[in-house]
Amino acid sequence: MGAGCTNEILSKLVATRPIFQSGDFRAIGHGLASSIGMQHALPGRQVVCITGDGSFMMELQELATLARTGFPITVIVVHNSAYGNMKRDQMRHYDGRLLGTQLLIPDLPRLASSFGVHGEQLTKPAELEPAMRRAFSSGKAAVLDVICPIEGL
Ligand SMILES: Cc1ncc(C[n+]2csc(CCOP(=O)(O)OP(=O)(O)O)c2C)c(N)n1
Ligand SMILES: [Mg+2]
Numbered sequence: 001m002g003a004g005c006t007n008e009i010l011s012k013l014v015a016t017r018p019i020f021q022s023g024d025f026r027a028i029g030h031g032l033a034s035s036i037g038m039q040h041a042l043p044g045r046q047v048v049c050i051t052g053d054g055s056f057m058m059e060l061q062e063l064a065t066l067a068r069t070g071f072p073i074t075v076i077v078v079h080n081s082a083y084g085n086m087k088r089d090q091m092r093h094y095d096g097r098l099l100g101t102q103l104l105i106p107d108l109p110r111l112a113s114s115f116g117v118h119g120e121q122l123t124k125p126a127e128l129e130p131a132m133r134r135a136f137s138s139g140k141a142a143v144l145d146v147i148c149p150i151e152g153l
Contacts, residue, residue, distance in 0.1 A: 010078065010128070010146065015048065029058030032075055036062060039071045046136055049075045053105050054083045063115040066141040074135040075143045079121075080150050081105050087150065108145035119143040 020034060035049035056077050066073060087101035112119030122131055122144060135142035 010050070010076070010148075013050075018042075028052065028055035031055055032059050032062045032066075032073075035073050035075070036065055036069070036071060039069075039073055047071070047073045048132075049073060051075065051077055052084065053077055053079045053081065053108075054103055056108075057103065057105065060111065063112060063117050063141075063143070067116040071141060072139050073141050074132060075141070076132075077108060077143060077145050078148050079105060079108070079145050080148050082150060084150055108143055112143040117141045117143060119145060121145040121147065123147045 018038075020038060022028070022030065022034075031049045031051035035047050039045075039047045056075070065071075066075075081103050083101045083103065087098060090096075090098050090101055109119030109121050118135070118138065118140060119142065120131060122128055128144070128146065131144050135144065
């Protein structure tokens with residue numbers, strides 16, 4: 001990730017338990033849906049979903065569920081416009097030849113807003129903490145679109 005990237009801050013986040021992730025198979029595409037399940041199981045707790053943009057694109061219709069339920073889940077999208085994991089490997093091992101790893105990500109704050117969910121885009125590390133505090137204290141769902149370019153691109 002690029003120097004000064006918000007990802008540096010994300011890597012320092014400390015979450016209280018319970019923390020759920022996708023286990024040994026590391027499946028993507030279910031972070032938000034699982035968070036909605038967790039909010040059902042843990043009413044009154046602040047649920048936060050941290051997801052890649054590629055993963056989020058597989059389930060963004062669940063924004064409708066957020067709107068319908070009113071669950072105040074904060075969704076933090078790590079936005080690198082890529083299946084970053086695979087793109088990094090292609091850059092390292094395949095002489096820069098990329099195949100199927102670059103993503104066209106829509107305007108996420110506008111997309112969230114079209115579902116009636118608050119969204120904002122963050123480009124600087126210092127913006128993340130206040131945005132999270134705003135989202136938590138609003139008592140409403142929020143999508144924080146965190147721009148995290150991959151180094152070298
Ligand atoms: C259901 C499923 N399909 C494919 C994969 C393989 N896979 C692992 S990481 C990844 C890319 C994830 O991209 P993104 O969510 O944007 O996260 P990033 O690596 O960019 O942080 C893929 C396709 C998987 N783990 N699960
Ligand atoms: Mg990505």
